[in-house]
Amino acid sequence: MFERRVKTILAVLAAAMIVLFVRLIDLQIIHANEFRQQAADALLLPAQSLPFVRGQILDRLGTLLASDKPTWDIMIDYGLLAENEDYLAAMRRRYRRMPEYKDQTDAAVIERVVEQDIAQMWQELAYFGGRGQEELRARSADITNRIKRIRQLVARNRGFDAPIAEELLPHSVVAGLDDQQQVEARRMFERYPWIKIQASTGRVYSAEESLGHLLGRTKPVDAEQLESDPFVDDEFRRYRGDETYGFTGVEYSAESMLRGRRGVFHKNRKGEVLQDVEPQDGQEVHLTIRVDLQAALYDLLIRELPSFPYSPGGSIVVLDVATRDVLALVSCPGYDPNLFQSSYAELRDDSIQMPLRFRAVSNIYNPGSIIKPLTCLAGLGAGVITLETRYDCSGYLFPEQPLAGASKCWTIPGTSRRKSHGPVDVVKALEGSCNIFMYKIGQSLGVDPLCSYFQMAGIGQPSGINLLEESIGINPYASVLSHRFNRRVQRADPRLFAIGQAEVAVTPIQAANLMATIADGQFRKVRLIQSNPLWPVDQLPVSEHHWQAIREGLFGVVNAADGTAQRYAFFEHPMYALAGKTGSATTKARPVRYRIDYQGQDGQKGFTVLPGGSKREVKDVFELSHPEVEVPYEHIKLIERYPPHLPAGGGNHAHAWFACFLQSIDERGRPRYEVLPRIALAVLVEFGGSGGRASGSIAKKAAQIIIDTLGDELDPDHAADMDP
Numbered sequence: 107m108f109e110r111r112v113k114t115i116l117a118v119l120a121a122a123m124i125v126l127f128v129r130l131i132d133l134q135i136i137h138a139n140e141f142r143q144q145a146a147d148a149l150l151l152p153a154q155s156l157p158f159v160r161g162q163i164l165d166r167l168g169t170l171l172a173s174d175k176p177t178w179d180i181m182i183d184y185g186l187l188a189e190n191e192d193y194l195a196a197m198r199r200r201y202r203r204m205p206e207y208k209d210q211t212d213a214a215v216i217e218r219v220v221e222q223d224i225a226q227m228w229q230e231l232a233y234f235g236g237r238g239q240e241e242l243r244a245r246s247a248d249i250t251n252r253i254k255r256i257r258q259l260v261a262r263n264r265g266f267d268a269p270i271a272e273e274l275l276p277h278s279v280v281a282g283l284d285d286q287q288q289v290e291a292r293r294m295f296e297r298y299p300w301i302k303i304q305a306s307t308g309r310v311y312s313a314e315e316s317l318g319h320l321l322g323r324t325k326p327v328d329a330e331q332l333e334s335d336p337f338v339d340d341e342f343r344r345y346r347g348d349e350t351y352g353f354t355g356v357e358y359s360a361e362s363m364l365r366g367r368r369g370v371f372h373k374n375r376k377g378e379v380l381q382d383v384e385p386q387d388g389q390e391v392h393l394t395i396r397v398d399l400q401a402a403l404y405d406l407l408i409r410e411l412p413s414f415p416y417s418p419g420g421s422i423v424v425l426d427v428a429t430r431d432v433l434a435l436v437s438c439p440g441y442d443p444n445l446f447q448s449s450y451a452e453l454r455d456d457s458i459q460m461p462l463r464f465r466a467v468s469n470i471y472n473p474g475s476i477i478k479p480l481t482c483l484a485g486l487g488a489g490v491i492t493l494e495t496r497y498d499c500s501g502y503l504f505p506e507q508p509l510a511g512a513s514k515c516w517t518i519p520g521t522s523r524r525k526s527h528g529p530v531d532v533v534k535a536l537e538g539s540c541n542i543f544m545y546k547i548g549q550s551l552g553v554d555p556l557c558s559y560f561q562m563a564g565i566g567q568p569s570g571i572n573l574l575e576e577s578i579g580i581n582p583y584a585s586v587l588s589h590r591f592n593r594r595v596q597r598a599d600p601r602l603f604a605i606g607q608a609e610v611a612v613t614p615i616q617a618a619n620l621m622a623t624i625a626d627g628q629f630r631k632v633r634l635i636q637s638n639p640l641w642p643v644d645q646l647p648v649s650e651h652h653w654q655a656i657r658e659g660l661f662g663v664v665n666a667a668d669g670t671a672q673r674y675a676f677f678e679h680p681m682y683a684l685a686g687k688t689g690s691a692t693t694k695a696r697p698v699r700y701r702i703d704y705q706g707q708d709g710q711k712g713f714t715v716l717p718g719g720s721k722r723e724v725k726d727v728f729e730l731s732h733p734e735v736e737v738p739y740e741h742i743k744l745i746e747r748y749p750p751h752l753p754a755g756g757g758n759h760a761h762a763w764f765a766c767f768l769q770s771i772d773e774r775g776r777p778r779y780e781v782l783p784r785i786a787l788a789v790l791v792e793f794g795g796s797g798g799r800a801s802g803s804i805a806k807k808a809a810q811i812i813i814d815t816l817g818d819e820l821d822p823d824h825a826a827d828m829d830p
Contacts, residue, residue, distance in 0.1 A: 153370050153371070153372035153380075153381060154370065154371045154372065155368055155369075155370055156368060156369030156370060156371055156383075156384070156385045157307070157368060157385060158365075158366030158367055158368055158369070158385040158386060158387050158388060159174045159307060159366065159385075159387040159388065160174045160307070160309065160324075160364050160365065160366065160387075160388045161360075161363060161364040161365075161366070161387065161388030161389045161390055161391055162174075162390050162391070163321060163356055163357075163360070163364070163390075163391050163393065164390060164391070164392050164393065165392070165393050165395045165396060165397040165400075166392060166393060166394050166395060166396055166431075166433075166636060167396065167397075167398075168392070169312075169397050169398075170312070171311065171312045171317060171321060171393070171397060172309060172310070172311045172312070172321050172356075172357070172443075173309075173310055174307040174308065174309060174310070175307065175308055175310050176305065176306075176307060177281065177282045177283060177284070177305075177306050177307060177308040178282075178283040178284070178285070178287065178288035178291070178303055178304065178305060178306060179278040179280065179281045179282070179283065179303070179304055179306040180231065180234075180278070180279055180280040180281075180283070180291055180295065180301065180303060181276035181277060181278055181279070181301065181302045181303070181304050182246075182276055182277060182279050182300055182301055182302075183276050183300040183301075183302075184249075184250070184253060184272065184273050184274070184275060184276065184277055185273070185300075186224065186300040187246045187249055187250050187277060187279075188250045188253070188273075194220065197220055197299065197300065198213070198216050198217055198220055200299055201216050201219060201220055202216055207219070223297075223298065227295070227298050227301070228242060228243065230294060230295070231279065231280060231295075234280070234290070234291065234294060237280075242279060242280075245279055246279060249277045249279075249326075252326060252328050252329070252347065253270075253272045253273060253277075253347055255328065255329035256270060256272060256327075256328070256329045256332055256347045257269075257270050257272075257273070258329065259329040259332055259333055260332075270347070271346070271347075272346065272347035272348060275348050276300075276301075276302050276304070277348060278306065281306065281308060282308045283303075288303050291303050309323075309324055309350075310444065311442075311443040311444050312397065313442055313444060314397065314400070314401055314404075314442075315404065315439070315440040315441055315442055316400050316401050316403075316404030316405075316436055316438075316440050317397070317400065317440070317443065318440040318441040318442060318443045318446070319355060319437045319440060319464040319466070319575070320355055320356060320393075320395070320400075320435055320464075321355050321356050321357060321443055322352065322353065322354035322355015322356055322357035322358055322359075322443075323353055323354055323355065323357060323443060323446055324350040324351060324352055324353055324357050325350060325351070325353040326347075326348075326349070326350055327345045327346065327347055327348075327349050327350065327351055331345055331351055332345055332347070336362070337365070340367070342367040342368045342369065342370070342383065342385075343365065343366075343367045343368070351365070352364060352365075354574060354575065355464075355573065355574075355575070356391065356393065356573075356634070356635075358573075358574045359572045359573050359574065359634075359635075360391045360635060363388065363389045363391050363635075363637075364388040364389065364391060365388050366385060366386045366387045366388040367385060367386040368385055369383045369384045369385030369386075370382075370383045371383075391635060391637070392635070392636040392637065393432075393634060393635060393636065394426075394429075394431035394432050394433065394633055394634055394635070394636055395432060395433065395434065395435065395634070396433050396434065396815065396816075398815055399424065399433055399434045399811070399812065399815045399816070400434045400435070400436060402811045402815060403422045403424070403434050403436045403808055403811060404422075404436050404438060404440065406422075406804065406807055406808060406811060407420050407421075407422060407436060407438040407804070408438060408439075410791075410803075410804050410807075411438065411791065414762075414791055414793070414794045414795070414800055416748075416749040416753070416759070416793040416794075417791050417792050417793050417794050417800075418458050418459045418460065418748070418792055418793070419437070419438050419439055419459055419460065419461075419463070419465055419792050420438050420465065420789070420790050420791040420792055420794070420801075420804075421436055421437050421438065421465040421466045421469075421614040421788075421789070421790045422434060422436040422466075422614075422787065422788070422789050422790075422804070422808055423435055423436070423466050423614045423615045423617070423618040423787060423788050424618070424785060424786075424787045424808075424812060425618050425619060425622045425632060425785070425786045425787070426784065426785065427622045427625045427626050427767060427782060427783050427784055427785065427786050428626070428782060428784070429633065429640055430570070430619065430622060430630045430631060430632040430633055430640070430641065431632070431633050431634075431636075432571065432615070432632055432633065432634050433785075433816075435466045435467070435615070435634075436466060437463070437464050437465040437466045438465070439459050439461045440461065441453055441461050441462075454727075455717045456717070457698040457699060457717035457718055457719060457748075458698055458748050460719070464573075464575045465614065465790070465792075466613070466614045466615055467569070467571060467573055467575055467576040467577070467613055467614075467615050468575045468576065468577055468613070469577070469613065469614075470577050470579050470580065470611040470612060470613055471611060471612065471613075471614075471691055471693070471761050471763075471790065472606055472607055472608075472610065472611055472691035472692070472693065472761070473606035473610065473611070473612045473617060473689055473691060473763065474605070474606040474607070474689030474690050474691035474692075474760070474761070474763055474797065475539045475605060475606060475670075475687060475688060475689040475690065475763075475797065476606065476617055476620070476687045476688070476689035476763045476764075476765045476788075476797075477560075477603075477604075477605070477606035477610065477612075477620075477689075478535075478536060478539065478544050478604075478605065478606070478687060479536060479620075479624055479656045479659070479660060479687055480559060480560060480563050480565075480620060481544050481547050481548065481556065481559075481604045481605075482532050482535070482536060482544075482547065482655075482656060482659070483559060483624075483646065483648050483652065483653075483656060484547065484551060484555070484556050484558075484559035484560075485532075485547035485550065485551065486532070486648060486649075486652040486655075487559065487646065487647050487648045487652065488551055488555055488559075490547060490550040490551055491532070491547060491550070493531065493532060493651070493652070493655050494531065495531060495532070496529045496530060496531050497529070497530060497535075497540075497542060497543050497546050498528060498529050498530075498542075499515055499525075499526060499527035499528060499529075499530055499540050499541075499542040499543065500526050500528075500542075501514065501515045501523070501524030501525060501526040501542075502514055502515070502524065502542070503541075503542055503545045503546075503601070513545065513598075513601070514541065515527065515540060515541040515542050516539065516541060516690075517757070519796065525538070525540075527540045527542070527543075530543055532655050532656070532659060533655055533658050533659040533662065534659070534662075535659070536656065536659025536660060536662070536663060536687070537659050537662035537663055537666050537668060537669050537670075538668055538669075538670065539663070539670045539687070539688065541605050544601075544604040544605050545601040545604060545605070547604055548600035548601045548602075548603060548604030548605075549600055549601060551600060551604075552600055553582065553583065553584050553587075553595050553599050553600050553603065554583055554584055556600055556603055556604060557581050557582060557583045557603070559646070560581045560603075560610070561581055562629060562644065562646045563619075563620050563623050563629055563646070564616055564619050564620070564623070564629060564631070565579050565580075565581045565610070565612055565616060565620075566578055566579050566580060566581025566583075566586075567579075567581075568631075569613070569615050569616055569619060569631060569632050570631025570632045570633060570641050571615060571632050571633075571634045572634065572635075573634070576613070576615075577613055578613075579610075579611050579612045579613055579616055580609050580610060580611040581610065582599070582603055582608065582609040582610050586609070587599075587609065591609060606689060606691060607691070607692065614788050614790050615632060615788075617763065617765045617788035617790070618765065618786050618787055618788035619631075619632055619786070620765060620788075621686060621687075621765045621766055621767045621786040621787070621788065622767065622786035623646075624653070624656055624657065624660065624767070625657070625685075625767040625769075625782070625783040625786055626782065626783075627646075627648075627650065627653045628643045628644065628645050628646070629643065629644045629645075629646060630642070630643045630644070654779060657685060657769075657777070657779060658777075660685040660686055660687055660766070660767075661683070661685040661769060661777050663675075663685070663686060663687055663688065664676050664683065664684045664685060664686060664766070664802075665683055665684075665685075665775075670688045670797075670798050671684075671686065671687075671688045671764065671797075671798040671802040673798065673799075674798045674799055674802035674803040674806065675688075675764065675766070675798065675802035675803065675805055675806045676806070677806045677809065677810065679771075679810075679813070680773070681770065681771065682768050682769065682770060682771060682809070682813060682820070683768075683769050683771045683775070683777065684766045684767075684768065684769065684805065684806065684809055685766060685767055685769040685777070685783075686764055686765055686766020686767065686802075686805070687763075687764070687765055687766070688763065688764055688796075688797035688798040688801070688802055689762070689763030689764070689765070689797045689801075690760040690761070690762060690763070690795065690796055690797045691760055691761045691763065692758050692759070692760050693758075693759050693760060693761055693793070694747075694758075694759065695747035695748055695749050695750070695759060696719065696747060696748060697718070697719055697720065697744050697746075697747055698717060698718075698719065698746050698747060698748045699715060699716070699717050699718070699744075699745055699746035700715070700716055700718055700721065700724045700742050700743060700744055700745060701713055701714075701715050701742070701743045701745045702714050702715075702716060702724065702725075702728055702737055702741060702742050702743075703741045703743075704728075704732070704735050704737050704741065705735070706734075706735060707734050707735070714728065715745070716728060721739050721742045721744075724742060725737060725739070725742060749793055753795060759793050759795075760793070760794070760795055760796075761790060761791070761792050761793060761794060762790070762791040762794030762795055762796060762797045762799070762800035762801040763788070763789070763790055763797045763801055764788070764789045764797050764798070764800075764801035764802040764804070764805040765786075765787070765788040765789075766786070766787060766788075766805055766809075767783040767785060767786040767787070768783055768784060768785040768786075768787075768809060768812065768813075768820070769783055770783065784819075784820050785809075785812055785816075785820065787805065787808060787809075787812070789801040789802075789804050789805045789808060791804065
């Protein structure tokens with residue numbers, strides 16, 4: 107029995123060995139030449155990668171904002187860019203085979219000819235591309251440094267070092283040629299075996315300066331991007347070192363939609379197709395932005411900002427209250443995204459206007475008095491005040507100590523006297539922007555209970571816009587003061603936070619959403635890409651009659667005779683009025699220029715003056731041009747701030763706010779609170795001083811632009827969703 111089983115097993119094994127033996131004979135003897143030829147054919151004709159077209163970016167009405175267009179690039183072999191000796195040796199051998207050098211036996215002559223041709227090539231490239239040789243060689247150095255870092259990354263992942271695909275490819279040194287230029291380039295550079303003119307695509311943007319920050323830009327893939335590649339498991343979508351990716355703005359936030367999938371076409375020498383995968387282009391991305399509104403509001407800021415001598419820039423954000431769609435996201439000054447590369451140095455070094463700053467979402471500012479409606483909501487919601495509560499404002503929280511620090515109401519413009527409001531309730535306190543009323547709410551609540559309401563309205567958390575550049579602001583809970591600012595809660599903190607000063611800070615988009623929250627009676631995050639679902643709503647623990655009181659106070663700010671914005675923001679319209687809040691957030695002049703004292707490797711001492719907003723920033727810029735010099739921070743001295751002088755008439759610098767919503771009114775000019783406002787907006791003028799005079803006057807003009815641009819879409823009977 108046992109022997110029979112053994113014989114059976116041996117027979118099965120023998121049969122399997124015979125099958126394998128026969129197959130090996132078939133592969134290695136009978137069909138060896140055929141398979142060898144197929145392998146050779148495949149190797150001799152490498153697979154052709156088929157590029158995809160990056161997706162388009164459009165506004166909510168379908169206006170094209172960004173797209174790829176066909177172009178031509180002048181490509182140079184990586185071996186020449188990297189001055190690889192093996193590659194250069196191969197080029198010298200190639201030259202020896204050329205008819206004009208076939209009789210040349212002196213290797214030094216051939217080497218000299220190759221060197222001369224390379225030098226001549228850089229000169230001709232500089233002439234053809236309208237760029238200096240230094241710029242082109244810097245571009246070459248960027249490419250080689252990036253590929254070296256990619257190789258190091260790949261070697262670390264593999265566990266051994268070996269050439270990578272990017273080292274075998276040509277790389278673009280001059281990009282964006284049109285058809286006529288590529289013909290001229292072929293004619294000019296045909297004698298250089300290391301140059302290739304290849305079809306490519308270039309990213310083209312709407313020539314609107316107002317869109318530069320928002321759309322963002324793309325840049326070549328680097329080692330860091332490869333290391334964090336979200337598409338690493340997809341053979342045709344993963345990043346390669348000769349591609350680009352979304353780096354800032356919408357290009358970054360919508361990368362997964364905009365990026366397509368490469369294709370591949372591979373055939374052998376006989377013309378037989380081995381692999382054929384069609385490329386898939388990226389998806390269209392529709393923004394919630396109205397580009398006509400965006401452009402008009404940007405132009406408004408460009409016209410108005412020169413009226414404020416110290417203001418380097420500002421922002422306007424417009425939201426649809428019902429959906430929280432972002433209709434305009436303006437940061438001024440901006441830049442033409444098509445000219446970013448050529449103008450980058452100038453943009454970077456402008457430390458006064460800071461045109462690279464995406465003010466609408468990146469910069470944080472004390473909110474000043476625009477936080478007061480939220481302070482009142484916190485007091486009402488927590489029960490420390492009621493709608494009948496009245497506090498007497500004599501201009502000072504502690505009348506017996508009129509010289510006490512942060513305990514005063516605001517100063518009457520043109521005087522040194524403090525505003526005295528007398529007995530005020532919630533509505534009148536908002537209408538007159540009474541600090542004393544807010545101080546008492548803050549004192550009664552304390553820091554963390556007040557900050558809990560700040561958080562419910564989106565302060566200190568992402569707005570939902572999902573842009574890389576976004577700052578979340580500062581909601582100064584006691585834990586935040588401890589961990590971020592290394593200090594404990596002080597007695598005056600809740601008073602200061604209640605009027606939007608000290609550590610509390612917001613972005614313009616958060617300020618606009620605060621007004622949308624008050625207009626709607628519920629919080630919802632904002633949306634920038636139409637295909638994304640609307641964010642869910644969050645209810646604040648505030649009753650409807652409390653919301654109503656806040657809205658009445660904000661309506662009075664603009665439309666009551668004693669309102670702080672009545673003089674500047676009131677405008678006559680048969681259907682709409684503004685309801686909002688002014689804010690003047692005290693601030694200091696900011697650093698703009700530093701002196702760096704250093705000592706070179708030769709021992710020679712020197713100094714340079716660089717623009718910048720911080721020591722770290724100027725240190726990074728300095729080390730780019732002086733990599734051999736190490737500069738300690740103590741050798742970097744601040745020498746200039748902006749603004750250089752205090753405002754005329756005395757007082758401190760202040761950023762000017764006006765945040766509001768567009769309120770429907772009846773034929774007698776009274777608010778129709780039963781109708782949900784459609785639009786909320788925030789206007790910020792940096793170093794603008796008075797919120798009413800500066801930002802209120804701009805908001806009034808912005809409101810008229812919004813009404814004229816959106817037209818029937820603002821009608822209360824119009825569909826709630828403003829999508830076309």
